[in-house]
Amino acid sequence: MxxxxxxxxxxxxxxxxxxxxxxxxxxxxxxxxxxxxxxxxxxxxxxxxxxxxxxxxxxxxxxxxxxxxxxxxxxxxxxxxxxxxLALVPEKREIFPKMPVIENLLLGLRDNSDPAPRLKHVYKLFPILKERERQKAGTLSGGEQQMLTIGRALMSNxxxxxxxxxxxxxxxxxxxxxxxxxxxxxxxxxxxxxxxxxxxxxxxxxxxxxxxxxxxxxxxxxxxxxxxxxxxxxxxxxx
Ligand SMILES: Nc1ncnc2c1ncn2[C@@H]1O[C@H](COP(=O)(O)OP(=O)(O)OP(=O)(O)O)[C@@H](O)[C@H]1O
Ligand SMILES: [Mg+2]
The missing domain is CATH 3.40.50.300 (P-loop containing nucleotide triphosphate hydrolases)
Structure with missing residues (x-):
């Protein structure tokens, strides 16, 4: 690759x-x-x-x-x-606060790609997101939200x-x-x-x-x- x-x-x-x-x-x-x-x-x-x-x-x-x-x-x-x-992690963290962390991540997938390996990759890089997978994104700390925005961009590989x-x-x-x-x-x-x-x-x-x-x-x-x-x-x- x-x-x-x-x-x-x-x-x-x-x-x-x-x-x-x-x-x-x-x-x-x-x-x-x-x-x-x-x-x-x-x-x-x-x-x-x-x-x-x-x-x-x-x-x-x-x-x-x-x-x-x-x-x-x-x-x-x-x-x-x-x-x-081409993936951009914007200056303003654009998360969906009412949606769980995992749903926010899944929004970052490209067409028809398999989410499992992408999630595994993101969770390996940011283990805290795995721990908080079901939590509403708006309740994450600032640093965790930044990891989420980076993680979402990585979901598209x-x-x-x-x-x-x-x-x-x-x-x-x-x-x-x-x-x-x-x-x-x-x-x-x-x-x-x-x-x-x-x-x-x-x-x-x-x-x-x-x-x-x-x-x-x-x-x-x-x-x-x-x-x-x-x-x-x-x-x-x-x-
Ligand atoms: N939508 C806009 N309309 C008019 N001027 C704009 C607009 N967006 C940015 N500018 C101007 O363009 C210039 C460059 O702004 P830009 O946001 O690209 O800078 P930056 O390097 O990202 O700064 P920062 O580190 O503060 O984010 C600035 O003078 C800004 O005021
Ligand atoms: Mg800027």
Whole structure:
């Protein structure tokens, strides 16, 4: 399944995006290869959410090119993209609070796929969800709800998992837990695009990173190199 290592799963080139008549993303180019963990870091308002919402088909005012598994996907419907294996864990946890945990998870399945192996995979990664399987999702703690949203995205066995600031609003302990789960996913061969303001954790976990400021990529490289970059240390790591 992961035979084609180093071929791009996602490739974005010359992407421009507007909200109403205001351009917020400029000439963006980046890629995520098979089995890679890549982070897009940047401050509030940099354009991270705008970029991934465009990738998954939620924003129509864009030009440039977005290729997913070799296919040009710019302008495709979100549902079709989901069925092709593109999964987004959105910034706002969108759970169904009155439904049990397991029903929330089952909503994440792709067409006609067998739920049993997917549930097993998700419960292995997040054992707490198995314990809480019958509990209403709205009664989960914040951290557990975040695990549920990630778990639901994994139910589709995506070819690319995009996470929009999964650590937001979590206690330091839970942030550590969520990042460890993501590292495990990476070891299992998942391809991940991680949007984060928690630059320290994101760079520690990912192979490569891009720095987005004011809608433009201002730096890119190996995560290890970025961690030692003076601008990044000063602006994001509190040195
Ligand atoms: N629906 C919208 N209409 C108009 N402007 C928008 C809309 N959504 C976002 N913007 C603007 O686009 C810019 C980029 O916002 P975006 O949400 O992509 O940033 P972000 O990097 O995800 O920030 P954060 O880390 O705070 O989530 C901001 O200036 C924001 O005000
Ligand atoms: Mg955002």
């Amino acid at each position: 992961h035979s084609d290592e180093h071929s791009p799963v996602l490739s974005v080139s010359g992407l421009n995006i507007s909200h109403a008549n205001l351009q917020v993303v400029w000439d963006l180019s980046f890629h995520v290869d098979q089995g890679e963990l890549v982070t897009l870091i940047g401050p509030n308002g940099a354009g991270k959410t705008t970029t991934v919402e465009t990738i998954v088909g939620l924003n129509k005012k864009a030009s440039g090119s977005i290729t997913f598994l070799g296919e040009d996907i710019l302008g495709m419907h979100p549902y079709n993209l989901f069925n092709k294996g 995506p070819r690319l998992l995009i996470l929009d600031e999964p650590s937001t609003g979590l206690s330091p302990l839970l942030v550590g837990q969520v990042f460890r789960s993501l590292e495990q996913l990476g070891r299992d061969g998942m391809t991940v695009l991680l949007l984060e303001q928690n630059v320290r954790h994101a760079l520690a976990m990912c192979h490569r990173g891009y720095v987005l400021e004011n809608g433009r990529i201002v730096k890119e490289g190996e995560a290890k190199t970025l961690m030692h970059d003076p601008h990044i240390q000063k602006a994001y790591l509190g040195f």
